[in-house]
Amino acid sequence: MKIKAGIVGAAGFAGAELTRLLLRHPSFELCAITSDALAGRALAEVYPAFAGASDLVFSKHDKSVLADLDVAFLAVPHTASLAMTPELIAAGTTVVDLSADYRLKDPAIYEKWYKVAHTSTDLLAKAAFGLPELTGDELASAAARRAAGEAVLVACAGCYPTATSLAAAPFLRAGLVEEGATVIVDALSGITGAGKKATERTHFCFANESVEAYGVGTHRHTPEISQILGLAPGRLVFTPHLVPMNRGLLSTVKMPLAKGADAPDPEELAAIQQRFYANSPLVEALPAGKLPKTASVAGTARAQVGVAYHAEARMIIAIGAIDNLGKGAAGQAVQCANIIFGLDQTEGLTSLAVGV
C-alpha cells in the first residue's frame, strides 16, 4: 500500500519537479495534481517530458480531489497556503508546504515582509521547519506526531535560505563567527527561480548573456535566513542575482571570524563542515581547497558546501551549491515527506547530477 500523495499547484516549476520525483518514488503514489489554470489538461500535454510516463490530468484545487490523500504538497504562492492548509490539516491530510506561509516563526515578521496578516498562527506554532540537516529535531517530532495519527505540517525552507544556511550554519553553531557582526550573503540563482510565468525578466533574450542583482536589501528570503542562522535584524545583507542557466543556486557567505578565535587553517574549516554533515547523506562537504559548483548537484536533491578563509580580513567564506528546484524546493519537500512518513530520507532522491 503506497502513501497517497497529491500536488496542489503542480503547474509551476516546483510543482513539475515534484511531479517528476513522485511519479518515480517507491513509496508514494501520485494521485492528484491540481492547477486552476490548467484544469482539464493532460500533464503530458503541458510538460511533454511526461509523455508516455503518466496519464495524470490537472484538476482544480478542489476538496473532493484532495479528500483521500495522505499527504498534500503545496507548491503555491504565499497566502494560498494560508487559505488551504488549515482545512487540509483538519481533514487529516498531512501538508508539506513549499510556500513561505509557515516558515517564519514570528507572525509579526511574516506580516512585515509579506504585507498580509497571518491568519493561522495556531498551525504556525506547530509547523516543523523543513531543512532536515538543520531542523532535524522539529521534523523528528512531527514524524512522531504523524505516526501517532496526527496530520502534521512541514514548512519547507526556501531556495536561498537552504543553500546559504547549509554553508554557514556549521561555523555559526561552532561559535566561530563574531557575535553581532554583519553577515554578507551574495547568491546566484538560475532562471527557474524567477518562476514559470512568462515575463520580460524570464524572456530568453533578456535573461541570456546577462547577469543582474535584484531585490537588493528587500528580498523576502532575508528574514528566513536570519531566523535559521539566528541573526538579529540588520545583521544580514543579502544580495541575490539572476544568472543565465536553468537550474542551480550558489550562495557565498562572508562571516567575520570571532575576535577571540585563533585564525583557523583551511583544513580545520573544511573539517568543521565535514563533521557537521557526516551523517547527512544529501549534503557533501568538500575537502579544503575545493569549492562547489552548481552543475555538481543540478537535477538532484543534493547539496555541496565548501569553505575558504581570508586571513588578512579574518573572514570565513562559506559557499553552498544546490539545485534551486531540487534541494531548494521539490527535492527537499520529498526529503521532508520521507522523514515524516518514517522512510529513509533519501528514498526516491538517489539520482546523481546529470550535468557533466
Added chain:
Amino acid sequence: MKIKAGIVGAAGFAGAELTRLLLRHPSFELCAITSDALAGRALAEVYPAFAGASDLVFSKHDKSVLADLDVAFLAVPHTASLAMTPELIAAGTTVVDLSADYRLKDPAIYEKWYKVAHTSTDLLAKAAFGLPELTGDELASAAARRAAGEAVLVACAGCYPTATSLAAAPFLRAGLVEEGATVIVDALSGITGAGKKATERTHFCFANESVEAYGVGTHRHTPEISQILGLAPGRLVFTPHLVPMNRGLLSTVKMPLAKGADAPDPEELAAIQQRFYANSPLVEALPAGKLPKTASVAGTARAQVGVAYHAEARMIIAIGAIDNLGKGAAGQAVQCANIIFGLDQTEGLTSLAVGV
C-alpha cells in the same frame, strides 16, 4: 548477486554518464572504471558530482582489472575496441561497445570511412547491433547465447543514427518512402557530442551563441544510418550541426512519399509511428500536430519522435529527439545490457527529463 560491470574509457562524457547510470542500477554493480590518462585519480575528484556517492578510483586499462567482470562497457575511440574486444570475449566477458568498431556489418565500408583495416571480422559477424527498438531480434539472439554461457558482443548505435533511425524507420519499413529517392537528414547536437577534449570547437566562448554545420557529406555516421535504414550509398545526405547546449540531439528526416502512395493525412502518419513504438517503453511517438524537443528527453534514455507531412512536395518529415549521451550513448548501452542479461529493458533507466 549483482552482475559485475566495468567501464573502459570512463573518463569521457559517455563514460561518465555510464558511471552515473550504473552506480544507481539495481542489478549491476560497477566494479571498475578505467582511464589510462586518469589512472589513480578518484572519480569524485575528476567529476565532483560523484562526491559522496562513490569511492571509485580510475585504474589503467588492464587485464587484471577486467578479469572478473561479467560485462565490460567500452566507451573508447574507434580502433581501441578492435584492440580490446577479442581478448575480452575470449576471456568470457560480455562486451557492450559504444565505439563504432563493430557497427558496420560490411568491413569494407568500415575501412572506407575509418581508414583502417577491420581486424576482427569474425566477431563482427556475430555482433548484435544495439538499437533495441529496431534490432530486437539481433539482441534477443545474443541474449539467448549469453544465457547459454557465451560471452557476446553488442555494438551500440551512434547518437545521430539513433535519433534519425527511430524517427524514419516506421515509414521506410511501411514502404511509404519512394524507393531509390534521396533521404535528407539535418541534425542538431549539443556540445557534449563534440567530446570532453578541450579544443577551440568546445571552448565555451566559441560554441556559445553560435551555430554551425560540420562534417557535411563526410560524417562517419552516414554509413551507419544508411545501414540501419537500408539506404543505398548516395541515397543519404546528412548534415550535422553543433548547437549551444550541453545535451540533446534532434534529427529532421525528409523522405519523399512513394510515388504510388495516396497522400497520407497527418493523423495516419502519426499513427504509424505510434503503432510502431507501441511496445517500446523508451520511445514515445507524439500525436499528430506535436513535434519533439530535446529538453523533453534530456538526461534520460528515452526518445520522442514526431512527424509532419508536406502535401505539395509529397514529403514526409520525421523528427526524432534524444539525449545524445542518454539514448544516444550510455542510456542505450544500459538498455542493451539489460536485454542481454535478461532484465527488463528499462531497469535503471526510469528517470524522467530534468529539463522543465
Added chain:
Amino acid sequence: MKIKAGIVGAAGFAGAELTRLLLRHPSFELCAITSDALAGRALAEVYPAFAGASDLVFSKHDKSVLADLDVAFLAVPHTASLAMTPELIAAGTTVVDLSADYRLKDPAIYEKWYKVAHTSTDLLAKAAFGLPELTGDELASAAARRAAGEAVLVACAGCYPTATSLAAAPFLRAGLVEEGATVIVDALSGITGAGKKATERTHFCFANESVEAYGVGTHRHTPEISQILGLAPGRLVFTPHLVPMNRGLLSTVKMPLAKGADAPDPEELAAIQQRFYANSPLVEALPAGKLPKTASVAGTARAQVGVAYHAEARMIIAIGAIDNLGKGAAGQAVQCANIIFGLDQTEGLTSLAVGV
C-alpha cells in the same frame, strides 16, 4: 542636413536594433520612435542599453509624429503596414517596410499564406524588394525615383529568406540546380526570431538547453523564399528550428545538381559564390572547405556563405549565416535605406561581429 528618420513599432527587437543603428548613423537623424504600447515611456527606461545615449521617448503611431519624416521604417506586424503605408507614401514619406505586407509580388499568394486580403495592390506593384545583393535593380530603380522626388516603398526581405537566398542564389542563377527538383532548406534561428513577447516559447527555461523544429511545411517565409529563388510551389521544403542563442540564423540548403552538369569540385562551387558576391561588401563568400558560423556575423549587417558538395548524392549544400536582427532585419533595412537615399550601402553598418 541629415535625413529625418522615424521608426514605427520601435518597441520590438527589430525596432530596437534599428534604433541602435540609426542613433549612430552618420546621415540619418532618428527623430521619432513609436509604439502604442509604450507611448510616453523613455527609450532608455525600456531598453537600458540606451541610457545616456538617447533621450528619445516612445510616442503613439500618429500622423503628426510622422509628418515631417523623410523616411519611416516600419517594424510592425503584417497587416499593420498595409494599414499605414499608403498614407505615408501619399504624404511623401519614403517607407522601408520590415513587415511581410509588400514582399510577395502576387497578392493571391499573400492572401493564401496570410489569410487576409491585400488592400494595397497598386503600391505592391511598385514596391522594391529589399535584398540588395539579389534585387539591386529594383532598389536602383526605386532610388532613382526617390531622387526624382517620389516617395518610394521598399519591402525588406525576411530573415530566413535572406540567409537562404544568399546561400543558394548563385547556384540557381548559374543553372547548376536540377530544374523542377525539390530544394530542401533547414534553418536554425536564435530566439530573438520568436519576438519580444513573453510567451512559453520564449521563456528562458523552455528555450534554453533545447532545440525543436516548428512551423514545418507551414512557415510563412516559404512563399517568399520560393519567389526570390524562382521555385515553383511544392519545390521547396522548409523546416525552421529554434536554437538557444539570442541572435543568429543559419540556413542549410540542399539542391540537386542539374542532371546534365559535370560534377563540380568544391573549389569551383566556392568560386561561384565568391564571384557572385565580389562586389557585395556585406556578404562574404568563404573559401572551399570553410563553412560559416553565426557568431561571425552576430550584431552586424553582414552575411557569410559557404558551400559543400555531396558527390555520391550529386547534391549542392549551400549554407548562409546572418544575424536575424542584422542582415535579417534592421541591418538590411538600413542598407536598403542607404541605397534609396544615394549613400554608400555600408554607411552606419561597418561594425564587425562582437562574437569572438
Added chain:
Amino acid sequence: MKIKAGIVGAAGFAGAELTRLLLRHPSFELCAITSDALAGRALAEVYPAFAGASDLVFSKHDKSVLADLDVAFLAVPHTASLAMTPELIAAGTTVVDLSADYRLKDPAIYEKWYKVAHTSTDLLAKAAFGLPELTGDELASAAARRAAGEAVLVACAGCYPTATSLAAAPFLRAGLVEEGATVIVDALSGITGAGKKATERTHFCFANESVEAYGVGTHRHTPEISQILGLAPGRLVFTPHLVPMNRGLLSTVKMPLAKGADAPDPEELAAIQQRFYANSPLVEALPAGKLPKTASVAGTARAQVGVAYHAEARMIIAIGAIDNLGKGAAGQAVQCANIIFGLDQTEGLTSLAVGV
C-alpha cells in the same frame, strides 16, 4: 595621417577585441598584429568574423614589426610586458599595456602577488594608470608628455578593478564609507574572462549551466582594487565567480556607511554617483531604483553603475556592470589611447550594446 598602431598578443580575446575596435577607428591605423603562436596565419582564418574586413596576417613579436609604430597595445600575459615595454619606450613607441605588469605602484606588492621581481621600476614610477574616470590626472599628464614628444606608458586597469572601482569610488571619495571597515566585493564574470586557452574550465559543457566561485581571497586583482580605492590590506574581501555567458562583468560592492554619517536615502546615493560621472561619457549612473545588468553594456566600452542602500545594516551596495573585454580591457585601452593622443576619449567607441 593616421596614428600607426600595433597589437602585441593579438591572438587572445582582448587582442581580438582590440583588433575589432582599431580596424574601425577613425584615427588609428592598425599596422601590425603579433602572436608567436599564430605567426604567418591570416587574421580572418583564425577569427572568421574578420573575413572580408581585413587582410592582416599575424607576425612574430619582432622588433622590426614594431619599429615604426606610434603606439603598441600589449595584450600579453604578465611578465611579457616587463620584458618588452622598456625597449618599446626606448624606441619611442608609446605603450598601452593591458597586462598587470605596471598597474601596481608598489613593486613589493607586485612581487608579493605575482611571485616575480619587478625589473622595470623606473618605468613603473612614470606609468599612468588607465582608468580614465578615476585617474584622469595621470592620463592628462601622460598625454602632455606624449604631446611633447615623449613615448609614454599606460597601464590599463583590469576588468574586476574597473567594474568594482567605478561602482564604489564615488562613495569612498565622498567619505561616506566607514574608515577601516572591510569592503566586500562579489563579482561575476563571463567566460571570456577565463581566456582563450581551451581548458576544462573553459569547456562549454563544464562552464555552461553552472556557476562557481574561484580564487577566493587569492585573486590577483585584489591589490589592484585596494590601490584604486585606497583600501589598506585586509580591508578588501574579493570573491570572483564565473557565470555562463561570453561577455559581461558585474561587481557588487558592500560598504559600511561611515559611523557618523546620516542615513542617506536612495536618491541621494544615486545622485552622488550621477554627479561623479556627469562628465564621463562612457559611464552611466542609473537613477535610484535601477540597477545595471551586463547586457546593457555588452560589446561596448561603456559602464553602467547603480546603488542600493540597506538601512538596517547601514550598508551601501554599489553595483557596476561592464563588458570585461570592452570597458574591462580593449575598450578601455582604446579610450586611454584616445586621451594620450589628444583625441576625443570616445572616438571609435560609440557603439551601443548589441544585447537586447
